Amino acid sequence: MQNVIANVEACLFVATKPVALKELVKATGVSEAEVSAAIAELTQLRNVESSGIHIISLDGTVQLVSSPACSETVGRIAKDELAPELTRPSLEALTIIAYRGPVTKPEIEAIRGVNCSLILRNLLMRGLIEEKDDAKRMQAVYTLSADALRFLGLHAKEELPDYTTLHANAHIDKLLVAVMTSSSVGEGMAETP
């Protein structure tokens, strides 16, 4: 087991970007369950105050990052990576995607009450969100990116404040269904050509 943990950590160190669980399975040659267990143990080992290197996990990927507690210090030597500025509307869209993702554009628009095409394009371009095709829903769904997670200083989506309440809450689901069922504000807007 120690061997798998070390191997996973070494892979993550070299990769410098989020690595999918599947890739680690392929690289280490052990089962997915073993890799998952190794990641869990590594996360426990690293995500503590005394470690300068932490692990973030998002949608089946893992990445090595600097500790959030070292943010200020590291910021002084790592000045090259520019974090995008956020306007209030784009912050709201990002929040909805963070909590509800994978979420479709009509759902985001139903919550914000306004057309979000431009904002979504902007967030995509800045690498704060990712777009995937949802075959079942026949449309694109949006999720938070690992970069956005890092900028927020979170190890996983579950660390978002009140995540359980805002992610899948019966009250909110009911409101969203009520808002989505008939024509709502922000819906039926023409797509910008």
Place this chain on the structure above:
Amino acid sequence: MQFAVAQEAFSGPLGLLLELIEKQELEITKVSLAKVAEEYLLHLEAHEVPGDELADFLLVASRLIYLKSRELMPYLRLDEEEDSADKLQDQLRLYREYAAAARELEERYLKTRMFTRPFVKTKQVQQVAFVPATNVTAEGMRELYQSILKRLQPFFALQEASMERTKSVEERLEELTEALRSKAAMSFKEVIHGAQSKMEVVVSFLALLELLRRRAVHAEQLGAFSDIQLKRIV
């Protein structure tokens, strides 16, 4: 850390609405929505709304005006609109939850950010060449393209249908006007005689409504589903 969240006057129609209600320390109810209707409109007048959001702002405005009018004339009530008033309330409550969460994320954004090592390229001479992925086949591309076209189909179908309708209402209008010019009176049954589809009947009826609106024709119907007699108004 730099100030990363730019301030804006308001964030969409619901943002504005929530701000107005919270400023007056009101709960989200139909009564308080009606109360802030005027302020909402004043705000729209005084501030430039981005073009792509204008329709959404106006939609909320129309709902507020309806709520306000209902307060003034409580005997005028339609079930359908009751529903839309409920929905505006629900939507605003839902929005409030996420707007509050957004404020919390704003507090966190870039405050304790984590860094990664930059991606360092090894010292290789970069060659620019077209290297197709090994899984790209002509057949695969054809299938992909077809699936894209298939997904666009409902959209095109929708556009075609609406174009057809606008075109034929206008055409029908001209035909009807022409027919009434030569014949001072006729019945609706005559008008739709020979119609090929239900759509054509609907289009004829829409054309008739337009003629009525223009006061070009006088229509009389004795009972539900009975024939409509049309008379030209000179």
